[in-house]
Amino acid sequence: MIADKYAEEIEGILARFPHKKSAVLPLMHLAQREYGYMSEDAMREVAGILDLDPTHVLSLAGFYSLFHEEPTGKYVLEICNDLACALRGADEFVEMVCRKLDIPLGGTTEDGLFTVKGVMCLGACDRAPMLQYNLKFAEHLDEEKFDNLIAYLREEAASGEEPPSVVEKIAAYAKK
Amino acid sequence: MAHILLRHRDVENIHKLDVYRANGGYEGLKKALTEMTPAEVIDVVRASGLRGRGGAGFPTGIKWGFIPKDAEEVYILINTDESETGTFKDRELSEKNPHQVIEGAIIAAYAVGAKRIYNYFRGEFMDAGYAMEEAVQECYANGLLGENILGTDFSCDFVCHYGAGAYICGEETALIKSLEGERGQPWSKPPFPAIEGLYSKPTVVNNTETMANVPQILVNGAEWYTSMGTEKSTGPKIVCMSGHVENPGNYEVIMGTTYRELIEMAGGMRDGKAFKALLPSGGSGPVITADALDAPLTYEGLDAHNSVMGSASVIVMDETTDMVWAAQKMIHFFHHESCGKCTPCREGTFWMEKVLHRLMNGQGTEKDIETLNSVAAQMKGRTLCALGEFAINPVLSTIRLFPEEYKAKVKNSQSEDWEKALATQ
């Protein structure tokens, strides 16, 4: 339950708005961080905290592309293949990634670690090819750097020790 | 020349409050709070000629002046949604020079009587947001935010907020809806946010870069600012250079710099290839070709070339670029990002993407260009927000400037239908 785990954070987030409905996206970010995707339970929980109809949270999950309505791999690799990046090799990069991970675009690796998505501009067009994994930027990529990133993430996953995500770090600020 | 906006490139660690202050930071705020009335602040900003850097170029001082003087609850919204293809300036400002944005916003709050500032970041910018949150905390700890700022009776809060992936939330009314916890879908103006904005209260929405311009206008005066640029386009501008240039990145220039000079600043064309075309305003402005390269980067500079400066996200394309492919990429973006509220945009972007896809796959027919033209005509002037207008720009402008490339996509392309369709452009 995020209501318990992040009680202070949530209190801080709610205090930032005169109307608590405004806290819905921050809470959805926290819920997705906790459950990996916007499961029905996650949506119900967010709705419960804010006294919203769960269908409202559902409609937001559908509207905003950062929310996953289905389970994903542990790391979602969101590769920008929008125009400015594509002019600097993003389409070829996507192909390379899919070949290496042996999955189609949108697919998830068998070990459940990686999902690969093609996304629109991420505000890093001068550093193409690039991607975001769980909201972190990886830029100026090539095959070697991609291999290193994957190796690093596999290790991180195997160690079971994960650094706090930026979602949590930001939520922690709301406590102050 | 020293930077006015990207000051972190000249001053190391300017993201830290003590460094920012040691280099003149918060002097603009101090002057505003201790020596000027809110009306005088608005007057200086108006006299500086500062216009919005978010794309539309609305005069900032005039916008602030629209806020009713007797309003009790007023909000400032900083627009850091930055999701236009090819745009990455607000991210750099937020990460590297956050105090300048915060200072500008507090000055704006004082000018219009706002007690709370929200900074809306696109969800993907949490890293940049985190840098700004740290700066905000420093401000609270040092009497620059919160109660009685700098010992005066002015008080103001600053909250960073995060979207969740939706380009349309950069449109100001959609941004407000999103911040209210709704789907980010625009409403038809009026009412304008200055009268009925966030929580139906008067609200100023300004781009991140716009805010960063404000502090030094207060310190150095309007004349200093108008001495840069042209009559209608004053001051500095950050230009995002991307695509086929040698050194893509942000470049801060004085308004009036030409597009040719910008390409040179970015190291020229990559691998010495020849220039073919550029998108001056990310995906949302019409394409321009070599004949427009000597046009100045100003709000009005591309009028003669049927295009716009917009947010100055310059996507450069060399001779190897397939322009139908580029148009398809852009329409894919707009179709993906259409919020679906109005039919012409929702359906129009769907059809244009379908047709361009077909053309790219070698399954195009002679009728396709006609279809594109007629779909665009049905969208023009009929959409609720500007996204619908943006979407047709890359398509129509590439048809106009590169008809032969469209023709080449279709076998047997010399037929009369084609000539007719192209002639209507």
Ligand SMILES: Cc1cc2nc3c(=O)[nH]c(=O)nc-3n(C[C@H](O)[C@H](O)[C@H](O)COP(=O)(O)O)c2cc1C
């Ligand atoms: C589809 C669409 C997307 C927009 N995206 C942004 C954006 O990401 N950032 C921004 O500052 N303005 C964006 N705008 C413009 C805003 O509506 C608004 O004009 C601007 O934030 C006002 O600030 P300014 O006057 O300081 O430029 C967008 C407009 C439209 C129609």
Ligand code: SF4
């Ligand atoms: S023009 Fe497009 S993005 Fe704008 S309101 Fe209509 S459907 Fe939504």
Ligand code: FES
């Ligand atoms: S186009 Fe890929 S980050 Fe902008």
